[in-house]
Every structure is written in structure tokens, then in C-alpha cells.
Amino acid sequence: MKPRKNTKRVPSFRKLLRTSKIKLDNKLKNKQYKQQSAAKKYRKEQKKLRQAVRDAICKKPFPLEDHKKKHVAEKQEEEEDEALPLDMMDEDDLKIMEDLARKASFLTRDISSNEPVHIKKRKRDSVIERYEKIPRRTNTEPEKELIHLLPIKDKRGIIPQTIEKPVPDDAEDEEEDTEEMEEAEDFTEEPPPVLTPEEMAAQRKITLQERKVHIAALASAILSDPENNIKKLKEMRAMLMEQDPNVAVIVRKLVMVSLMEVFKDIAPSYKIRPLTEAEKATKVKKETQRLREFEEGLVSQYKFYLENLEQTIKDWKQRKLKKSNVVSLKAYKGLAEVAVRCLCELLVALPHFNFHNNIIVLIVPLMNDTSKTISELSCEAIKKLFKQDKLGFASLGVVKVISGLVKGRNYNVRPEVLKVFLHLRIKEVELKKDSEDIAPKKKFMTFKEKRKNLSRMQRKWKKAEEKLERELLEAEASESKEKKLKLHTETLNIVFLTYFRILKRARKSPLLPAVLEGLAKFAHLINVEFFDDLLTVLHSLIASDDLSYRESLHCILSAFQILSGQGDVLNIDPMKFYTHLYKTLFSLHAGGTNKDIGIVLQCLDVMLAKRRKQVSQQRALAFMKRLSTLALHVLPNSSIGILATNRILMQTFPKMDLLLDNESQGSGVYLPELDEPEHCSAQNTALWELHLLQRHYHPTVQKFAAHLAVGAPAEGSGALALDLSRTPATELFEAYSMRGMTFNPPVPSVTPRRKDTFSHVDSFLSELTEQLQQHMSKTVSHKTLDFAKHLRESSLS
Numbered sequence: 001m002k003p004r005k006n007t008k009r010v011p012s013f014r015k016l017l018r019t020s021k022i023k024l025d026n027k028l029k030n031k032q033y034k035q036q037s038a039a040k041k042y043r044k045e046q047k048k049l050r051q052a053v054r055d056a057i058c059k060k061p062f063p064l065e066d067h068k069k070k071h072v073a074e075k076q077e078e079e080e081d082e083a084l085p086l087d088m089m090d091e092d093d094l095k096i097m098e099d100l101a102r103k104a105s106f107l108t109r110d111i112s113s114n115e116p117v118h119i120k121k122r123k124r125d126s127v128i129e130r131y132e133k134i135p136r137r138t139n140t141e142p143e144k145e146l147i148h149l150l151p152i153k154d155k156r157g158i159i160p161q162t163i164e165k166p167v168p169d170d171a172e173d174e175e176e177d178t179e180e181m182e183e184a185e186d187f188t189e190e191p192p193p194v195l196t197p198e199e200m201a202a203q204r205k206i207t208l209q210e211r212k213v214h215i216a217a218l219a220s221a222i223l224s225d226p227e228n229n230i231k232k233l234k235e236m237r238a239m240l241m242e243q244d245p246n247v248a249v250i251v252r253k254l255v256m257v258s259l260m261e262v263f264k265d266i267a268p269s270y271k272i273r274p275l276t277e278a279e280k281a282t283k284v285k286k287e288t289q290r291l292r293e294f295e296e297g298l299v300s301q302y303k304f305y306l307e308n309l310e311q312t313i314k315d316w317k318q319r320k321l322k323k324s325n326v327v328s329l330k331a332y333k334g335l336a337e338v339a340v341r342c343l344c345e346l347l348v349a350l351p352h353f354n355f356h357n358n359i360i361v362l363i364v365p366l367m368n369d370t371s372k373t374i375s376e377l378s379c380e381a382i383k384k385l386f387k388q389d390k391l392g393f394a395s396l397g398v399v400k401v402i403s404g405l406v407k408g409r410n411y412n413v414r415p416e417v418l419k420v421f422l423h424l425r426i427k428e429v430e431l432k433k434d435s436e437d438i439a440p441k442k443k444f445m446t447f448k449e450k451r452k453n454l455s456r457m458q459r460k461w462k463k464a465e466e467k468l469e470r471e472l473l474e475a476e477a478s479e480s481k482e483k484k485l486k487l488h489t490e491t492l493n494i495v496f497l498t499y500f501r502i503l504k505r506a507r508k509s510p511l512l513p514a515v516l517e518g519l520a521k522f523a524h525l526i527n528v529e530f531f532d533d534l535l536t537v538l539h540s541l542i543a544s545d546d547l548s549y550r551e552s553l554h555c556i557l558s559a560f561q562i563l564s565g566q567g568d569v570l571n572i573d574p575m576k577f578y579t580h581l582y583k584t585l586f587s588l589h590a591g592g593t594n595k596d597i598g599i600v601l602q603c604l605d606v607m608l609a610k611r612r613k614q615v616s617q618q619r620a621l622a623f624m625k626r627l628s629t630l631a632l633h634v635l636p637n638s639s640i641g642i643l644a645t646n647r648i649l650m651q652t653f654p655k656m657d658l659l660l661d662n663e664s665q666g667s668g669v670y671l672p673e674l675d676e677p678e679h680c681s682a683q684n685t686a687l688w689e690l691h692l693l694q695r696h697y698h699p700t701v702q703k704f705a706a707h708l709a710v711g712a713p714a715e716g717s718g719a720l721a722l723d724l725s726r727t728p729a730t731e732l733f734e735a736y737s738m739r740g741m742t743f744n745p746p747v748p749s750v751t752p753r754r755k756d757t758f759s760h761v762d763s764f765l766s767e768l769t770e771q772l773q774q775h776m777s778k779t780v781s782h783k784t785l786d787f788a789k790h791l792r793e794s795s796l797s
Helices: 013-018 021-058 064-083 091-103 127-133 170-187 197-224 232-241 248-266 277-281 286-317 329-349 356-366 372-388 393-408 415-423 428-438 447-453 456-505 512-525 528-543 549-564 575-587 592-609 617-630 636-652 656-660 689-693 699-709 729-735 755-775 782-796
Strands: 146-154 157-164
Touching: 197 232, 197 248, 232 248, 232 286, 248 286, 248 329, 286 329, 286 356, 329 356, 329 372, 356 372, 356 393, 372 393, 372 415, 393 415, 393 456, 415 512, 456 512, 512 549, 528 549, 528 575, 549 575, 549 592, 575 592, 575 617, 592 617, 592 636, 592 729, 617 636, 617 656, 617 689, 636 656, 636 699, 636 729, 689 699
Parallel strands: none
Antiparallel strands: 146 157
């Protein structure tokens, strides 16, 4: 037979992490308490059993000697009864006797006596005589057991040593029972008086104020002297189990938030590691020992606090009601939201401290929660963590957990879970900047300071020392940069693995837009080996017509991001992507799709401006004409972004001024309905849309249209202002957005005109009317006078 394998499960890391020395001590104490309770219960049962035996002995009515005499007398009576003939008894008496004999049984018989069942009941002796016949018992003490010890040897020989085994005293048990009865009587006191609603509200207010003052006193004491008052954290944490149902919910919320702020303030800027056995055995200074005790207590209380927050969330998730029934199920949601908020704050504020990975494991699944509030809190916390994480340790941990969550749920998660990847700080432009920020900066002495404060020999030594320090700093900075690049590479590998799994197995999943958006952002960092396959997949997605317009734009942007970076060396013709974008431009309008203009502007920048050497003249003319037509149908911020793109095209590509000349003639006719930009003959048309845009209600659109109508000059009277000419099209689109119901530039408010503003006009017109009446000849018509009066009245109105 094969040996049976050991199927005992290895405890998980999380379970081992939760087990501490204090927890083991508590478990041992609980075990000992249970054993003592069981022993106490057993002693009580034995006591009752002994009492029952004593009662049974006391109830035995006759002694042994008297019983023998009685037995002899009974035999004689039986013989006399048998000697009597049955013919002397009447038939009725005989029948009654037989019936009584049949009814006799073991249950009706007196076991203490040896009488037959059918004997007549004899007259019993008196109570006093029966009591006197009971034998007296002597109070003999039980034999005590002896415990033999090691013998002692002296001159006389070997002397044995023994000791009596202690016997549990029944008196102690009786005292304990009496104490318990007294406690029970204390508890069964009169019920509290019934309070009115007003009195209950006033009492609740007083109780709540007392709890608040107590929490504030504990928190201030801990913050003022953390090392000496670390034990007050336990007292404060005990208030998380508030039992007063009137203030339980509010007090627990206040304690959660207060503890979170306290831990954020007193937590050190390093991770506390557990001491080894050798370090514990080493003798250290009092200050060091005090610091070790503080760190150990801090980590222990922090762990218990996190466990309390986790249990609060689990109770809400499982709709689990506690036995105490202090907090209702409805109130558990509010407690859970506060617990999640505290965990999110600790995740962002203490990424370097202990149990940070445990907080990540708790927060990431909550991003996919059905509660919108909890999901938004978790997503925002992860985004903040990504933005502030310069090295990449925390980001790598979060990305691993998110990837496992998406795979474990079979890609059935909310799109917001994957959209947090867009906030990862993984860009080539930020690597150098961050490494400079991380590198330690040291201030060296200037030449004047050295000459003033140091001697010649000291300056020589100082110069050599500073040179060595600079070399060490450079080595440290390069090492941190290499470590950071390694972490970023590992993080990106996990991100792309998640994206490719969804593209391969869940193309119709609602996660596809988030995947395409992420590919568009990080496509320039993908390995060249995957470019060809990825472009094929993107084109098949566009050709399937299963995507929305925004998703197809992300596909196009991803493809050109790939080709604009390392993909320049590949011989791939992206004409099908140009055609798809040109064909779908008129799907945009001033309604819901106006927000997609930002993605279109990014696509145009990558497709036309950055790849100008691969773009033909016909293609550029076709896009410029279609974009000018589109600028008439969208909101002002979109029109500004489109016209800024047309300005770049006009300055980048030669002979674009063909569209500004009405008299130029080419071969063929412009075909606006054709979806092929290379064959629509755009050189045979003109940009008549610019004349309409010059009459636009938005002043910035008017400026751009007038600028393009004169050929987009870089200087001169038709040139744009510097703030407009140097700003990219995507930034102009965001700057002039009307998302907040605001107009940029702001519309000046119209103030009502007062009569005193036009006082000089009124006096002038009155004088003019008088001169006309007095000095003008009769040939002057009355129409002139009426006109002057009418002009004066209109100015007053």
C-alpha cells in the first residue's frame, strides 16, 4: 500500500498574520477558564449526589436486628393463616382477597421491608419509636490520601516523607453558590422607570456628550505623549463595542475616525519589523527598550483596529445581526461606509507602514461593490495611491490584486475597476524627473565659504570628501532608478496580460472600452513582438461593427500610438484606420457625442501631424475640408479645437492654400459623400465654411476663422495671440468647455442706464430745438422740428 499523504492544510499567510502572542495568551486563558468551570460544575454534581445518598440512608425505617425479629413473627403469622381452612371464609371475602392479590405489584410494595405482597397492612409503630430504632451514625472523617515524596537519609537511616493530598472543601462551593444567589438577587431588582421621549432625548444627548469628551481626552493624551500613553489605544478601541443602543452607532463612527487620525499622526515613517529571538535576548538601553515596547504595542493595536474595521464590513456584507442586538441592520451600512472611508485614508496616508498589503486586499474587492458610494470611495483611494506612488511598490501590489480579481470573477467586474489603470505613473517622461526627486540632495560648501572658514589643508580634504559624496549620491540615484524601472516593467506586464486576456476571451464584455482606452495610453510601451498581432486584433474589432463610436476611436488611437513609437520600423500601412476615421467623422454633433471630440483631436494629432511624412497631400486636403464642415455642427469648444487642428495642417502641409482660392480649377469634381479620402478630389473645392464661422457667436471661433481665412500667418495683422497659437488643440477643447454651464470668455453683465448719464446729450438737444424754433426761417419744414423732438425723447427713454 502506498503511504497516505498528509492532507493537513497549511495555514494561510493571512491567518498566521492575525495570530499574535497576545492572542495566543488570551486563548490559553479562555481554555483554563473553561476547565475551571467544568471542574466546578462536576463538584456541584458530586455534592448533589452525596446529599441524595444521605437522604436515602436517613429514610431507612428499621434497624437490622429488629428486622430479623419481625421476620420471625411474620413467618409465624403466615403459618397460622395457612392453618385456617378456606371453608370458614365467606365466598365474598375470598373473592375480594383474590382481586387484591392480582392488583399487587412491585410498584406498590415497600422495598425496605421483607413482607409478602398480599399481607394485610399492620398498624405501624409511633413516630418516636421508629426514630429511636434508627442506628446512630458516627461522623467518621474520610481517609486522607498520602503523596509519597523522596526519602531523607541521615545517620539513623532512611526516613520516608509523605504529604496529605488536598481535598476540595465543600464549604467553598457553598460559599460560591451563596455568592451567585446573592448576585442573582441583585440583578432581579426593580426595573428602571419608564422615560418620556423628551427625557430619553435629553439623556441621550448627555450620554453622547460624555462619550465625545472621553474620546477627545484619550486622543489628545495619545497624541501628546504616544510612548507613555500607548495603552490608551486599547481603551479607545474598546469603545468600538459600545453597548448603549441609544448612542452605539454614533459613538462607533466617532471612534473609528478618531483612531484613524491618531494612527496617521503617531505612525512612524518606516515599517516596523518583528524582533528576532537574538535581539530579544540582547540587553539594551532603557530608551531602546521603551521604543521597542511602543512599536510592539502600536503594531498590535493597529492590527486589532484593522480587524475591527474588516469585521464591520463583513457583518454588513453578510447581513449578520449580533446577539446583543445593539445596532440594527440598517445602521450597519453607515458603519460599513465609515469603515471603508477609514481604510481608504490609511491606504493613501500610510503606504509604507505595516499591513498595507492587507488593506489592499480589503479595498480592491470593494471597487466592484454594488453600493455606489463604497465603490467610488475605493476607486478614488486607488487612484490617489497610483498618482502619489513614485517608486512603484504599492502600485505593483494593487495591480496584482486587481488582475487576480478580474480573472477570479471571470471578467464579470465593473469597468471602473480597470479604468484605475489609467492613473498609473508609468511614463518615460516621468522616470527621470522622479529619480531626481527621489535622489537625496546634499548642499555642498561654496568656494567663498571654504576660503573663509577652512585652511588650505582642510580645503584640500574637503574637496576630496565632496567628490566621494557626489559619486555615492550618483550611484544611489542610478540604483533607485534601475529598481524603479524594474518595478514599472513588472507592473506593465501584469496590466497588459489583463488587457490581452479580455481581448482574447471577452470581446463583447463591457470592459472592452476600458481595455482599449488603456491600450491607447500605454501602447508605446508594448514590446515590438506583439505589434503585428495587436494591430490585426484592433482592425478586426473595428470591422466587426460591434463597437460603439467611442470604442472605435480608442481602437484607432491605440493603433497609431503603437505605430508612432517603436512601430516606425515596421512596414505596416494603416490606410484602413484613416478611412474608418474619415468615414465616421460626421457621426459627431453638438449632442452627447460632443465629448468624443477630444479623442478625435488626439487621433488627428497622431495620424496627421506626427506622421506628416507618411501622409499624402490629397489625404490632408480631404481631412481639412471635412473637419471645417464638422466645425459648423458642434459646440464652440469643439469648433475651436477643430480649427486649431486645421491651423496646424495648414502650416505643416504645403499647398493647403488651394482651398482658399475660388478661381483655381483642377481635374474632377469634389465628392463629399465618398468615404475614401484619397479619391474624393478635395482639391476642387473651397473652405466656404470659414465665412460662416466668422459670424459665429463665440468670439474665439471668429478669431480662428478669420486667421485661417487669410492663410494662418505666423505674424502680422492676421496672426493669432500667443495664448491661442501656442496652446494644443486638446487643451483648447478643455479650456473652452461648457461642462460647468460657463461661457469662456465670460459674458459681461448689462447694467441699466441712468438718466444722469445722458444729461449732456439732453441739454444739447434742447438747445438745438430752441435755435431751430427761433432762428430758422419759415421755409424750414416742421419735419425737422419733429425729428429733433423725437430724438430728444428717445434719448431720455
